[in-house]
Amino acid sequence: MAEIYTDFLEKTREIHRLGATLALMSWDQETYLPPRGVPARSTQRATLASIVHERTVAAGLGALIEELQADTLDDTAAANLREMKRIRDRAIKIPRELVAELAAAGSLAQQAWLTAKAHNDWVQFEPHLTRLVALKRRVADAVGYEDEPYDALLDEYEPGARLRELLPLFTELRSRLVQLCTRIAAASDKPQRAVLCQPLTPLRQEALARRLLQDIGFDFSAGRLDLSEHPFTEGMSPADVRITTRYDSEDLSVSLFAVLHEGGHALYEMGLPIADEATPAAQAVSLGIHESQSRLWECCVGRSRPFMEYLARLLHELAPEQFSAAEPQQLYRAANAVVPTPVRINADEVTYNLHIILRLEIERALLSNDIEVADIPALWREKSEQNLGMRPQSDTEGALQDIHWAFGCFGYFPTYTLGNLYAAQFFAAARGALPDLDRQLASGEFGPLRQWLRRQVHEKGSLLPAAELCREVTGAALGIEPYLAYLDTKFTEIYRL
Amino acid sequence: MAEIYTDFLEKTREIHRLGATLALMSWDQETYLPPRGVPARSTQRATLASIVHERTVAAGLGALIEELQADTLDDTAAANLREMKRIRDRAIKIPRELVAELAAAGSLAQQAWLTAKAHNDWVQFEPHLTRLVALKRRVADAVGYEDEPYDALLDEYEPGARLRELLPLFTELRSRLVQLCTRIAAASDKPQRAVLCQPLTPLRQEALARRLLQDIGFDFSAGRLDLSEHPFTEGMSPADVRITTRYDSEDLSVSLFAVLHEGGHALYEMGLPIADEATPAAQAVSLGIHESQSRLWECCVGRSRPFMEYLARLLHELAPEQFSAAEPQQLYRAANAVVPTPVRINADEVTYNLHIILRLEIERALLSNDIEVADIPALWREKSEQNLGMRPQSDTEGALQDIHWAFGCFGYFPTYTLGNLYAAQFFAAARGALPDLDRQLASGEFGPLRQWLRRQVHEKGSLLPAAELCREVTGAALGIEPYLAYLDTKFTEIYRL
Numbered sequence: 004m005a006e007i008y009t010d011f012l013e014k015t016r017e018i019h020r021l022g023a024t025l026a027l028m029s030w031d032q033e034t035y036l037p038p039r040g041v042p043a044r045s046t047q048r049a050t051l052a053s054i055v056h057e058r059t060v061a062a063g064l065g066a067l068i069e070e071l072q073a074d075t076l077d078d079t080a081a082a083n084l085r086e087m088k089r090i091r092d093r094a095i096k097i098p099r100e101l102v103a104e105l106a107a108a109g110s111l112a113q114q115a116w117l118t119a120k121a122h123n124d125w126v127q128f129e130p131h132l133t134r135l136v137a138l139k140r141r142v143a144d145a146v147g148y149e150d151e152p153y154d155a156l157l158d159e160y161e162p163g164a165r166l167r168e169l170l171p172l173f174t175e176l177r178s179r180l181v182q183l184c185t186r187i188a189a190a191s192d193k194p195q196r197a198v199l200c201q202p203l204t205p206l207r208q209e210a211l212a213r214r215l216l217q218d219i220g221f222d223f224s225a226g227r228l229d230l231s232e233h234p235f236t237e238g239m240s241p242a243d244v245r246i247t248t249r250y251d252s253e254d255l256s257v258s259l260f261a262v263l264h265e266g267g268h269a270l271y272e273m274g275l276p277i278a279d280e281a282t283p284a285a286q287a288v289s290l291g292i293h294e295s296q297s298r299l300w301e302c303c304v305g306r307s308r309p310f311m312e313y314l315a316r317l318l319h320e321l322a323p324e325q326f327s328a329a330e331p332q333q334l335y336r337a338a339n340a341v342v343p344t345p346v347r348i349n350a351d352e353v354t355y356n357l358h359i360i361l362r363l364e365i366e367r368a369l370l371s372n373d374i375e376v377a378d379i380p381a382l383w384r385e386k387s388e389q390n391l392g393m394r395p396q397s398d399t400e401g402a403l404q405d406i407h408w409a410f411g412c413f414g415y416f417p418t419y420t421l422g423n424l425y426a427a428q429f430f431a432a433a434r435g436a437l438p439d440l441d442r443q444l445a446s447g448e449f450g451p452l453r454q455w456l457r458r459q460v461h462e463k464g465s466l467l468p469a470a471e472l473c474r475e476v477t478g479a480a481l482g483i484e485p486y487l488a489y490l491d492t493k494f495t496e497i498y499r500l
Numbered sequence: 501m502a503e504i505y506t507d508f509l510e511k512t513r514e515i516h517r518l519g520a521t522l523a524l525m526s527w528d529q530e531t532y533l534p535p536r537g538v539p540a541r542s543t544q545r546a547t548l549a550s551i552v553h554e555r556t557v558a559a560g561l562g563a564l565i566e567e568l569q570a571d572t573l574d575d576t577a578a579a580n581l582r583e584m585k586r587i588r589d590r591a592i593k594i595p596r597e598l599v600a601e602l603a604a605a606g607s608l609a610q611q612a613w614l615t616a617k618a619h620n621d622w623v624q625f626e627p628h629l630t631r632l633v634a635l636k637r638r639v640a641d642a643v644g645y646e647d648e649p650y651d652a653l654l655d656e657y658e659p660g661a662r663l664r665e666l667l668p669l670f671t672e673l674r675s676r677l678v679q680l681c682t683r684i685a686a687a688s689d690k691p692q693r694a695v696l697c698q699p700l701t702p703l704r705q706e707a708l709a710r711r712l713l714q715d716i717g718f719d720f721s722a723g724r725l726d727l728s729e730h731p732f733t734e735g736m737s738p739a740d741v742r743i744t745t746r747y748d749s750e751d752l753s754v755s756l757f758a759v760l761h762e763g764g765h766a767l768y769e770m771g772l773p774i775a776d777e778a779t780p781a782a783q784a785v786s787l788g789i790h791e792s793q794s795r796l797w798e799c800c801v802g803r804s805r806p807f808m809e810y811l812a813r814l815l816h817e818l819a820p821e822q823f824s825a826a827e828p829q830q831l832y833r834a835a836n837a838v839v840p841t842p843v844r845i846n847a848d849e850v851t852y853n854l855h856i857i858l859r860l861e862i863e864r865a866l867l868s869n870d871i872e873v874a875d876i877p878a879l880w881r882e883k884s885e886q887n888l889g890m891r892p893q894s895d896t897e898g899a900l901q902d903i904h905w906a907f908g909c910f911g912y913f914p915t916y917t918l919g920n921l922y923a924a925q926f927f928a929a930a931r932g933a934l935p936d937l938d939r940q941l942a943s944g945e946f947g948p949l950r951q952w953l954r955r956q957v958h959e960k961g962s963l964l965p966a967a968e969l970c971r972e973v974t975g976a977a978l979g980i981e982p983y984l985a986y987l988d989t990k991f992t993e994i995y996r997l
Contacts, residue, residue, distance in 0.1 A: 027525065038721050043777055051517075239541070242540055
């Protein structure tokens with residue numbers, strides 16, 4: 004049996020290494036690829052992706068999985084088998100023609116989306132989205148589901164997540180967040196963002212970003228920081244993790260929180276078990292858990308009161324002309340101003356999840372044939388009004404704002420909210436385990452928190468499914484109360500509610 | 501038959517696209533890969549390389565080649581068939597175990613070479629080189645040859661080249677170059693390099709490099725310039741060609757000529773037929789021809805008298821503090837100082853090929869069992885004395901100076917000299933076709949020369965084998981007289997011989 008497992012592991016490693024190569028190609032495309040190189044790159048990526056598919060569905064791998072299933076395996080082997088089987092089963096169920104149709108339709112949709120967004124012209128995008136939704140319904144039917152098609156798509160990003168469990172959480176979350184927003188809107192003492200919006204060159208911001216990353220434990224001998232239009236993280240191995248940011252010369256918070264966010268993703272990737280590198284069990288377990296790590300560092304740490312003591316010192320040291328007068332409390336209030344905006348990526352912690360819930364509801368209705376693509380812009384405006392108390396001025400700021408759907412990503416958005424919920428629950432557990440946490444954050448000692456996360460989450464890779472991991476780390480199933488308690492305490496104090 | 505050809509082309513394109521991905525991985529490894537990422541990257545590269553091998557030797561491709569050989573094909577199809585067959589035949593002949601042994605031995609040899617070179621300790625490197633030579637002899641036996649084993653290795657880099665044709669050229673070349681060196685050594689009026697050796701920051705040198713590249717026609721929307729320890733060029737497609745350079749703050753000539761050299765390689769890659777991108781016929785035909793393009797721009801253009809008129813203006817504009825007094829004639833003499841050195845990469849145009857001939861003779865003797873690896877250091881010193889009139893002070897500056905052998909590259913060095921010979925012959929032809937060439941170079945109009953090279957060489961890709969390409973472009977077989985005439989005219993004038 005040991006030999007069968009060795010063979011199985013070699014095949015999964017090959018698939019994973021080709022996947023890491025695809026990740027490198029993505030990273031390069033967003034950072035350094037010359038513009039005219041895009042078409043050839045697309046064919047190079049498609050070629051490699053098709054080999055990954057070929058290897059994943061290969062009968063030889065299937066036979067090994069079959070044999071191993073009859074065997075008693077240790078935890079790691081069992082996780083490797085579970086994960087590879089899950090990925091393979093899904094790949095087998097979706098016909099290759101459908102994958103190719105999706106890739107082609109997505110490529111056209113992305114171009115159409117760019118123009119449509121630039122010209123506030125929903126009608127240009129509509130037929131492409133209609134086609135993508137139809138294809139994604141076919142994917143859902145091919146993959147199969149118990150309750151409704153949306154679950155089959157959600158499962159790609161958050162294995163094991165089901166609407167019947169998520170919807171009650173999200174519904175309650177929405178109503179409680181809307182209440183909090185209403186209280187905040189009525190508050191008289193509103194924080195100002197001005198202290199963060201001072202002219203600071205990208206070069207100075209980069210120096211600050213590198214210092215921040217170093218301090219939270221980002222290992223520059225195993226990672227990089229580069230520039231891109233939209234910040235992202237790619238991990239080719241735990242020893243090659245690359246993040247990007249962008250700089251706004253008039254608003255430090257853009258790069259500050261992007262770097263903490265991507266830095267959180269990177270710490271997860273760097274903390275995955277390197278000895279088992281390139282095996283399924285040594286990968287991040289879900290997008291929701293991944294997002295919990297980025298949001299924990301960005302929000303629970305980076306927007307916390309103790310962190311501002313550290314940040315103020317850093318700013319005094321690295322940008323004295325602009326920030327010598329900046330006080331921790333002032334920075335804290337500026338970093339936590341609640342300003343409803345139609346645009347998700349500009350949203351504060353309180354309103355962010357209302358944007359996500361809006362998308363989830365629309366996606367779900369689309370997949371279940373309850374609405375047509377043509378209904379989206381009006382529905383978007385209506386739901387914005389309900390959730391955020393405001394309507395987008397245009398579709399550019401409304402239904403066209405995010406690129407996700409143009410990539411065929413339906414079921415992806417909820418992982419953002421799951422990330423926030425997991426983050427709050429993990430952070431509460433960390434606080435329990437590290438009684439000195441606030442003092443540590445204030446003095447820039449991020450090691451204890453990072454090490455706790457590494458032991459509790461990172462090193463476990465995919466050994467446990469996300470839901471079980473949450474129970475093991477926090478002693479409870481995923482819920483909304485830790486997150487709501489976190490927000491309530493924080494914003495009650497800031498807004499003197 | 502058309503369908504068979506389409507199938508064949510699709511398979512060759514797949515192989516080529518995976519090859520382009522390997523090229524991206526190489527580029528990344530030399531530029532941006534974090535140091536700790538190297539081990540995982542090695543396994544990722546090995547995984548992809550092994551798939552390239554698998555696809556190349558696949559029986560399905562063999563059957564298509566077999567069928568197409570019976571058919572009448574147009575020139576492009578015939579070249580595609582010829583090139584793919586050549587690559588495939590070689591891949592089939594070399595057993596996979598031997599490829600794996602070579603990769604493993606090369607990996608160890610490269611590490612040993614680094615230490616051995618750093619500590620001037622030949623003995624550390626010797627067993628690794630012995631092993632590599634033994635493996636390369638097995639490669640030569642597996643590939644087969646008519647005259648001697650070396651031909652089988654040379655053919656990998658310069659398809660069709662044979663020692664029986666090269667040796668008479670190289671032997672005569674050495675004797676004529678040694679004569680020229682002797683005359684130069686006796687000259688009383690020796691150029692000084694000082695004008696090029698003024699402090700200039702890497703940032704200023706980079707601005708200069710970018711302007712130079714733009715002026716010679718390097719398309720920055722289809723290419724990049726980055727930093728690396730050793731300058732190189734990688735072409736992922738004609739629309740994604742990346743070069744690197746390094747900067748010496750005390751010697752502008754390092755980056756100046758590196759950028760012209762790699763820029764010449766890049767113009768070739770950018771000029772390959774993009775419509776047939778990713779097919780065998782649309783690739784560079786040989787390393788010798790590739791090197792002709794780099795040396796033509798570096799030496800025939802970049803170290804020419806007319807070019808110095810343009811360069812002086814550029815320096816006056818971009819680095820006035822250092823270069824406002826620099827005269828074209830002074831730059832010309834400085835850029836062409838003949839200073840024998842034990843180190844190949846520091847060599848001037850006159851002595852450069854003497855370094856290559858030394859390596860060729862040693863490699864050939866090794867492969868034919870005429871000498872042992874242990875004989876190399878002494879032989880190197882002796883041949884240095886004969887060729888260059890000097891002995892290296894150490895093995896670090898002698899037999900350990902180049903990394904090529906540690907990579908298992910035997911038969912590679914001669915392509916450098918072939919490049920010089922082809923360059924001179926092409927440049928003479930260009931001069932015949934462009935009567936106004938000197939004035940154009942002096943005024944920085946590089947378009948006519950670049951367009952001539954594109955039509956004559958670049959666009960032809962691998963349609964013709966290198967030797968035939970040379971005859972078609974220059975009306976004559978490759979010879980040494982154009983090169984010797986070029987050197988003789990130039991250095992007779994500079995040194996007033």
